[in-house]
């Protein structure tokens with residue numbers, strides 16, 4: 001089956017890094033002496049040892065935030081959240097994302113972001129370790145990144161992985177959480193987006209000369225993309241008590257329908273018939289007669305649910321469509337052309353690497369302030385065109401990938417990540433996830449849930 005380009009955009013974000021790991025060139029040294037616990041001795045375990053349950057990780061499983069020394073609980077009302085799912089420490093195909101999180105955090109901190117940074121970690125059901133390696137946990141703590149461990153669902157798949165993004169709704173200690181796919185790199189502090197949607201009466205704009213008492217953006221913010229109205233790779237939600245549970249009910253209802261009907265209903269979508277003049281819009285604007293159908297990519301997974309949740313369930317959302325912003329409240333909307341024109345965070349010093357950033361709408365905030373390394377363009381893959389033997393100087397950087405690599409070299413020094421290219425080439429990438437969510441995966445999840453609830 002040939003996938004349309006933007007489906008890859010959505011789905012490959014996590015998967016391609018998993019599938020293409022054999023091209024990677026470095027790995028965290030597991031022989032580190034930074035933190036020694038029982039599990040470090042498992043590094044050299046023979047291949048059959050995964051069957052020997054007595055060698056399993058002795059560290060306790062954790063769900064929710066991992067208590068981290070020297071990292072007090074949140075200090076900010078805002079957080080950026082990344083997701084790293086299907087982690088198997090014996091098949092470290094997640095390291096590209098791990099490195100990207102370190103690079104991105106470096107950029108955010110360096111540009112004075114005050115928001116917390118969270119990584120949601122979901123281990124693979126096949127992993128004998130219950131957590132990231134002690135060394136990896138230590139690096140994240142030193143980088144002041146909070147770890148939030150997720151339960152392993154009964155039937156883990158690319159679909160369940162996509163739906164875990166919504167776990168940010170459960171982080172009610174934050175007012176806003178900016179979810180970013182594991183292959184998204186901010187170019188600068190994107191805190192202005194939080195600032196623009198601040199609910200407090202006395203909001204000051206990011207632009208200090210222009211202050212106004214009303215927020216510019218609503219509490220939830222979604223971005224239209226080339227052929228879909230809600231991009232699953234970057235969005236902001238306002239966590240509220242009880243909302244995560246409500247969302248789970250919506251998900252289960254949909255899974256049951258798909259189990260029963262074998263397909264996604266593009267008229268009712270997630271529970272709302274779109275009636276004209278209401279319609280969805282993409283930045284490409286080619287939706288035509290389908291603009292009232294739930295017919296875009298990822299419709300039955302994250303990109304459909306995100307649109308339903310923010311626009312028709314919470315009824316509180318700013319939908320950014322290229323240069324336009326739709327502010328929705330209740331069932332009223334206002335369309336604003338160029339609302340975000342004077343915002344953004346790229347300074348002139350930074351223009352160079354971003355000149356080569358992807359498409360037309362990337363010229364506007366918030367699109368221009370991050371890069372989504374989709375498909376094989378991920379800078380940790382040889383296919384990205386980065387010269388991995390080069391030590392790039394800032395003035396020589398031509399692309400966002402090279403900028404990533406330039407910063408990665410700093411990160412590598414800071415945390416003493418060592419080169420193990422020869423070793424890595426022998427690692428066979430394994431993933432049972434597939435590269436995109438399918439209806440079959442949804443049905444498998446529905447059946448697994450049913451089975452588990454019958455046991456209880």
Ligand SMILES: *[C@@H]1O[C@H](CO)[C@@H](O)[C@H](O)[C@H]1NC(C)=O
Nearest residue numbers: 048049051052053054055056
């Ligand atoms: C399983 O692990 C234990 C403890 O490490 C070891 O003593 C035992 O020989 C192992 N058994 C097998 C079948 O590998």
Ligand SMILES: *[C@@H]1O[C@H](CO)[C@@H](O)[C@H](O)[C@H]1NC(C)=O
Nearest residue numbers: 035068069070071138141142
């Ligand atoms: C915690 O911070 C203190 C003071 O900054 C430092 O001395 C100590 O080594 C830190 N502990 C860890 C585990 O990083």
Ligand SMILES: *[C@@H]1O[C@H](CO)[C@@H](O)[C@H](O)[C@H]1NC(C)=O
Nearest residue numbers: 109110111112113188189347
């Ligand atoms: C971050 O803060 C430092 C110290 O106040 C300042 O020198 C620097 O210019 C700031 N960077 C940005 C991108 O605002």
Ligand SMILES: *[C@@H]1O[C@H](CO)[C@@H](O)[C@H](O)[C@H]1NC(C)=O
Nearest residue numbers: 214215216217218327334336
């Ligand atoms: C929505 O857009 C209008 C501009 O037309 C603006 O005045 C208002 O503050 C925006 N924000 C919200 C939260 O409605």
Ligand SMILES: *[C@@H]1O[C@H](CO)[C@@H](O)[C@H](O)[C@H]1NC(C)=O
Nearest residue numbers: 266286287288289290293295
């Ligand atoms: C509308 O959706 C249908 C079914 O998803 C698809 O076959 C058709 O090509 C779409 N039409 C347009 C104009 O996108």
Ligand SMILES: *[C@@H]1O[C@H](CO)[C@@H](O)[C@H](O)[C@H]1NC(C)=O
Nearest residue numbers: 312314315329330331332333
């Ligand atoms: C939305 O519109 C419908 C019909 O126009 C109306 O009955 C309903 O009360 C409205 N809901 C809100 C929250 O404004």
Ligand SMILES: *[C@@H]1O[C@H](CO)[C@@H](O)[C@H](O)[C@H]1NC(C)=O
Nearest residue numbers: 207208209210211341342343
């Ligand atoms: C700040 O906002 C004012 C009023 O909207 C505008 O004239 C000015 O150019 C903006 N400044 C920057 C640095 O964007």
Ligand SMILES: *[C@@H]1O[C@H](CO)[C@@H](O)[C@H](O)[C@H]1NC(C)=O
Nearest residue numbers: 385386387388389390391392
């Ligand atoms: C990569 O960088 C190295 C070191 O600067 C250089 O010698 C080599 O020619 C470069 N390779 C390519 C393909 O540009």
Ligand SMILES: *[C@@H]1O[C@H](CO)[C@@H](O)[C@H](O)[C@H]1NC(C)=O
Nearest residue numbers: 086124125126156431432433
């Ligand atoms: C675990 O391994 C089995 C067998 O190799 C594979 O079929 C399955 O998809 C894997 N599961 C995950 C979550 O990676």
